Amino acid sequence: MDLSPGDILDGVVTKVAKFGAFVDLGEGKSGLVHISEIADTFVKNIDDHISVDDKVKVKVLSIDEKGKIALSIKDAQPKKETPKKEENVDSRFEDLLSKFMKESNTKLDEARARYNTKTGKRNSRNWLKVVDYLMIVLPLFLFYDMDKLFIENLKKLNIIEKSDEITLAVSGGADSMYLFYNFMDLREVLDLDIIVCHLNHGIRETAKRDENFVRDICNSYNVKCIVKHENMEEFAKENKLSSEEAGRILRYSFFRENSKGRKIMTAHNANDNIETVLHNIIRGTGLNGLKGIPIVNEGVYRPILGIKRVDIEKYLHENNLKYYDDETNFKDLYTRNKIRLRIIPELEKINLNVVDSLLRLSENANDASEFIESEVNKKYKDVVSNDSINIKKLSNLHKYIAMELIKKYLDSNFKDLEITSRNNILKIYKLIEKESGTRIDLGKNIVARRSYEFIIIEKLEVEKKEKSELNLGLNETDFGIIYITKNKPVKKNTNFIKTIDYDKIKGTIYVRTRENGDRFKPLGMNNKKKLKDYFIDRKVDRRIRDEIGIICDEEKIIYIMGMDISEDVKVDRDTKNFISLEVTNDWNKKSFIFRRRNSRKSKRIGRNYYKRL
Numbered sequence: 364m365d366l367s368p369g370d371i372l373d374g375v376v377t378k379v380a381k382f383g384a385f386v387d388l389g390e391g392k393s394g395l396v397h398i399s400e401i402a403d404t405f406v407k408n409i410d411d412h413i414s415v416d417d418k419v420k421v422k423v424l425s426i427d428e429k430g431k432i433a434l435s436i437k438d439a440q441p442k443k444e445t446p447k448k449e450e451n452v453d454s455r456f457e458d459l460l461s462k463f464m465k466e467s468n469t470k471l472d473e474a475r476a477r478y479n480t481k482t483g484k485r486n487s488r489n490w491l492k493v494v495d496y497l498m499i500v501l502p503l504f505l506f507y508d509m510d511k512l513f514i515e516n517l518k519k520l521n522i523i524e525k526s527d528e529i530t531l532a533v534s535g536g537a538d539s540m541y542l543f544y545n546f547m548d549l550r551e552v553l554d555l556d557i558i559v560c561h562l563n564h565g566i567r568e569t570a571k572r573d574e575n576f577v578r579d580i581c582n583s584y585n586v587k588c589i590v591k592h593e594n595m596e597e598f599a600k601e602n603k604l605s606s607e608e609a610g611r612i613l614r615y616s617f618f619r620e621n622s623k624g625r626k627i628m629t630a631h632n633a634n635d636n637i638e639t640v641l642h643n644i645i646r647g648t649g650l651n652g653l654k655g656i657p658i659v660n661e662g663v664y665r666p667i668l669g670i671k672r673v674d675i676e677k678y679l680h681e682n683n684l685k686y687y688d689d690e691t692n693f694k695d696l697y698t699r700n701k702i703r704l705r706i707i708p709e710l711e712k713i714n715l716n717v718v719d720s721l722l723r724l725s726e727n728a729n730d731a732s733e734f735i736e737s738e739v740n741k742k743y744k745d746v747v748s749n750d751s752i753n754i755k756k757l758s759n760l761h762k763y764i765a766m767e768l769i770k771k772y773l774d775s776n777f778k779d780l781e782i783t784s785r786n787n788i789l790k791i792y793k794l795i796e797k798e799s800g801t802r803i804d805l806g807k808n809i810v811a812r813r814s815y816e817f818i819i820i821e822k823l824e825v826e827k828k829e830k831s832e833l834n835l836g837l838n839e840t841d842f843g844i845i846y847i848t849k850n851k852p853v854k855k856n857t858n859f860i861k862t863i864d865y866d867k868i869k870g871t872i873y874v875r876t877r878e879n880g881d882r883f884k885p886l887g888m889n890n891k892k893k894l895k896d897y898f899i900d901r902k903v904d905r906r907i908r909d910e911i912g913i914i915c916d917e918e919k920i921i922y923i924m925g926m927d928i929s930e931d932v933k934v935d936r937d938t939k940n941f942i943s944l945e946v947t948n949d950w951n952k953k954s955f956i957f958r959r960r961n962s963r964k965s966k967r968i969g970r971n972y973y974k975r976l
Contacts, residue, residue: 364390366432370423374434376415380551384413386421386434394432395551396421401436510678513545516669520658522626523549523666528556530622532614533581535561535573538630540580540686541675542667546628547584558587558625562617564595564610566691573687580685591617607697615663622662631656631665634672637721638702645702649785650735653728671718739767747772751817758795766792772820780807794818828910830875835942840874842912842924846945847872853943861922863932865940870917874924876909883920885927894920901926914944 366372366388374386374394383397396419401412413419413436421434517523531546533539543559550557561577563570574590581588599609618627636655643652658665667675679686695701710717746756746768757765766788773783782805790803794813802812811820828841838845853860881894898908912924922928924946934941 364388364392366392366423366426368423368425372421372423374419374421376413376417376419379409379413379415380548384409386419388421388432392432394421394423394434396434396436400424400434510541510545512670512674512678513541513667517666519669520666522659522664523553523555526554526556528625529558530618530625530627531557531559532618532627532629533559533561533577534630534689535577535687536630536689536692537676537679537686538632538635538667538672540684541679542628542630543580544679544682544684547586558589558621560618560621561588561590562614563590563592564613565592566595566606567689569687569690573689576685576687589621593617605697607699619662627663629663629665630667632667632670632672632675633722634703634718636668636725637718638699638707640721640725641702641706642698650728650732653724654732655725655728735764735767738764739771743768743771750776751814751819754795754813754816754818757792757818762792776820777807777809777822780809782806782809791818791820828876828912830873833872833874833914838874840912842874842946844947845874845912845914846947848943848945850940851943853945859925859946860943861928862934862941862943863921863928864934864938865942866938867932868916868921868942869919872914872916872921874912874914877911877913881913881920883923883927884930886930886933888930894923897923912946 372388374388376384377387377393378385383395384401385393386396387393396413398409401409419436421436424433424435426432529546531539531543533543546555546557549555559577559581561574563574578588578590593613595606595610595613598604598613599606602609604612618629640653640655643655646652656665656668658668678684691697692700693704695704707717714720742756742760742764746753746760752769752772757768760768769788769791770783773788777783787805790805791811794801794803794811797813799813799815802810804810805820808823809820810823811818813819826841831838831840831842833840833845833847835847835849838847849865853862877894882891883894883897884891885897894913895908903911911926913920914922914924919931920929921932922944
C-alpha cells in the first residue's frame with residue numbers, strides 16, 4: 364500500500380492512550396492519531412470520543428523518514444458531539460502553556476543574542492540546544508491529561524532526553540507504579556525505550572502477589588519485565604549487614620546488571636528524602652548528610668524526588684490506577700519505618716509543616732554544599748601538589764574549607780580503604796601546629812606526617828614474612844631466631860620458651876603467617892576454635908595479626924609464638940620424648956619491617972611485638 368499525505372482511508376482503532384489512538388490501516392500498516400486530531404475542540408477524556416475496535420475514517424497528515432504515519436480523524440469524517448469543556452480547566456491549561464511559551468521565548472531571545480554577538484563565548488550549539496529543549500518539553504504541555512506535577516518535576520530536573528533507554532525499578536507499590544504509569548504516558552511522546560526490573564526479596568507472603576501484578580501490568584503495556592528472586596535475610600546474615608542495607612545492595616546490583624547503557628529510574632519521593640535526612644541526623648552527620656538523597660548518583664536517577672507521597676497517592680486514586688501496598692511499610696521493623704511511623708508524626712505535632720521544613724533544609728544544604736565544593740575545587744590544586752599538602756597555604760584557609768580539602772584528598776587517594784572520618788580529618792588538620800617529624804596513624808596502615816612545611820599521607824606496606832622449615836638447633840627466620848633442643852629440660856616455660864611432646868608431632872615443623880581457615884586448640888581446651896576468634900579473645904590488634912609466627916607440623920598448629928601451645932602437643936605423664944622451643948628477636952635484622960610507599964629509601968621501624976605480649 365502506497366500512502367501519501369491527504370489520503371482518506373478506513374481503519375480500526377487498536378489501542379487508546381491518554382495522548383491519542385493507534386489505528387490499523389490494513390496490509391501491515393498503522394498510524395497514530397494525536398489527541399488534538401480527534402475533535403475540533405480540546406479533548407480531555409479521550410474515552411468519550413473513541414474506543415478500541417471503533418471503525419474510523421482517517422486522513423493521512425504526514426509520513427516521516429522512519430515510516431511513522433500521522434493521522435487525523437477530525438478532517439476525515441463528521442465529528443462526534445464534544446462535551447462542553449470546563450472553563451476553569453481549560454483556562455488553567457492555557458495559563459500554563461502561555462507561561463511556558465513566555466519563558467521559552469525569553470530563552471530563545473537570549474540564545475539569539477549570544478549567537479549573533481561576535482565577541483560572545485557561546486556558539487551555534489547553544490542555539491541548537493535551546494531548540495532541542497523546546498522540541499522535547501513543548502509536547503509535554505499539549506497532553507493535559509498527564510500528571511502536571513510529574514511533568515513540572517521532570518522539566519525542573521532536566522534528566523530525560525528524547526530516545527533515552529530507561530530501566531524502571533518497579534515494586535508494585537504506590538511510588539513505583541506512579542513512576543510507571545507516567546512513563547507509559549511519555550513513552551510514545553519521547554520515543555523512550557523502557558524495560559522494568561522487579562526484585563522479589565523473598566521475605567513477605569504477598570511478594571508473589573506483587574511480582575505477578577508487575578508482570579501483568581508490564582504485559583498489558585507491552586513492556587519487557589525482568590524479575591529476580593533473592594533471599595535478603597540470608598544475604599544480610601552472611602555478610603553481617605542490616606536487612607535494609609542488604610536489600611539496597613541486592614536491588615542496585617540487580618538493576619545495574621540489567622541496565623548496561625540505560626538510565627536507572629527509582630521511585631524515591633520527597634518523603635523518602637526527609638526520612639534519609641532525619642536518619643542521618645540521628646546517626647550523626649555533617650552538611651552532606653543534610654543534603655539527603657541525590658537526584659542523580661552513579662547512573663541512578665530519581666525523577667519524583669521532589670513529589671510528596673500524599674500527592675502521589677492522590678493522583679493514583681483520582682485516576683483509579685492500581686497498586687499494592689507493602690504491608691511491612693506499616694510496621695516499625697526497620698529504622699526508616701520507625702522514623703516514618705513514629706518520629707515524623709510526633710514532629711508534626713510541633714510543626715504541622717515539618718515535611719516542607721525538612722525539604723527546605725535539604726535544598727539549602729545542597730546549595731551550601733555546591734558552593735563549598737566549588738571553593739574547595741578552586742583551592743585544591745594550589746594547596747595540593749606532588750602528593751603533599753602545603754601547610755602554609757592550608758593554614759590560610761578557613762578551617763571548614765581546609766578540612767573539606769583534606770576530605771577531598773582522602774577520598775581521591777584512599778577511598779577504598781574507608782579512612783575518611785571527621786576524627787582523622789581533624790587529626791590531619793592539627794598537624795599544622797605540630798613539629799616536623801610528627802606522625803599520626805589513620806588506620807588501615809595509612810599514616811599522615813608533617814615533613815617541614817608539608818603534610819604527607821601515605822600507606823605503610825608490611826614486608827611479607829617467608830615460611831621457614833625448622834630443625835634442631837638454631838633457626839634464623841623472618842619471625843626471629845628460634846632455637847630448638849631435644850630432651851634437654853629448661854628451667855622455666857614462658858611465652859617464649861615452650862616444651863612440647865615430640866612424639867605427638869606429625870612430620871616436618873615449620874613457621875609461617877596465618878592462613879584462611881586456620882583453627883587452633885589452645886592449651887586447656889577440648890575443642891578447636893578459629894584462629895581469628897582466638898586473636899579476638901586475646902585482644903590482638905588486627906593490624907599485626909598477620910605478623911605473628913605460627914609454628915605448625917603437617918597437620919595442625921602446635922604453637923602461636925609469644926602465646927599458647929596446642930592442647931594436642933602438651934607434655935603429660937606418658938611423654939617419652941620432648942623438644943623445647945626458645946624464641947628470641949634479632950633487633951637489627953628481624954621484628955616487623957614496614958616500608959613506606961613512594962619514598963626513595965625504605966625506612967625500617969622495628970618493634971619487638973612478641974616481647975610486648
